[in-house]
Amino acid sequence: MTHGPLLPRWTIVAPIVAWLLFGGTLFGLSGWFLMVVAAGLIGSVLSAVHHAEVVAHRVGEPFGTMVLAIAVTVIEVALIVSLMLAGGPETTALARDTVFAAVMIILTGMVGVCLLVGGAHHGEQSFMLHGVSASLATLAAIVVLTLVLPNYTTSSPGPNFTGGQLSFIAVVALILYGTFVFAQAIRHRDYFLSADGADDATVHAVVPPNRIAIASGLLLFACLGVVVLLAKALGPTIERGVAAIGAPPALVGVIIAAVVLFPEGLAALRAARANRLQTSLNLALGSALASIGLTIPTVAIVSLVTGWKLTLGIDIMSTVLLMLSLFVAAISLGTGRTTILQGTVLLVIFATYLFTTIVP
Secondary structure, rough: OOOOOOOOOOHHHHHHHHHHHHHOOOOOHHHHHHHHHHHHHHHHHHHHHHHHHHHHHHHHHOOHHHHHHHHHHHHHHHHHHHOOOOOOOOHHHHHHHHHHHHHHHHHHHHHHHHHHHHHHHOOEOOOHHHHHHHHEEEEHHHHHHHHHHOOOOOOOOOOOHHHHHHHHHHHHHHHHHHHHHHHHHHHHHHHHHHOOOOOOOHHOOOOOHHHHHHHHHHHHHHHHHHHHHHHHHHHHHHHHHHOOOOOOOOOHHHHHHHHHHHHHHHHHHHHHHOOOHHHHHHHHEEEEHHHHHHHHHHHHHHHHHHHHEEOOOOOOOHHHHHHHHHHHHHHHOOOOOEEHHHHHHHHHHHHHHHHHHHHH
């Protein structure tokens, strides 16, 4: 993708219009305006993807793929915390549902689509096995410790940690994520770069000047911010729709996670389609790690400060799907080469997760 000296006008207009639409939502949502807001949300997502790619081209790999992951995670954390503060103690499972949904969407849905589309266009794709293995090992440890272990502790009844346990797990999550970022960005940076240099941004695009990269960085945060605000404004409508079809409340967390992760998903898909699978996997797995590694410690602090009980343990069905997803992902990405087969298997698991969420 080649970036000229100026940013496309639509990428600047889209977030401005979206912010104006958000102002309009303060007066209520109804009828046709609801559809316009949804269109503004999609436009902001597409604009966010473009600006993230501009910044990524400027800073290079693997820092480029970290930009969108961390930015989106910060917004995701802000959304969850704001909903927790607004909803009070009744939202004890919101963080769990959203984080679990984000992990499943990324691990099976996002990665599955990238492998399927990449394999369909290029037959077989390769990537650096060391980096992906490190990402999966770190992700498995954080996910099991935060979402599965609470079901088996005995100091507190139910799928909950005590205050001391929650503090310990929050610190552990931060240590694991911080160590991963150190390895990815500094100590073992070469593990996350394509062996043949195919993921070097300079091969695929003209590196934009600093002023364009800075402008894109600011517009990226503007886009992500309005995406979350519009998603929050659409939240009551989504909740009514979920209730109308008789689906469990956990589906709301799935929808919120899907909207927030959509920019990363598009960026990862475009990279896979361009035969840059390393960049695609860096985006996907890095996003999953950032999502759970930063969200859990943050909501843990909110829980400890407010005194609200935080429900983190997932149920048996979710645990089975999570273990299956981690196992299949580890096998599928364990050779350094992928085809449409691995993508299809992961997407079937993702479809099963969505179906059982709606029809438990």
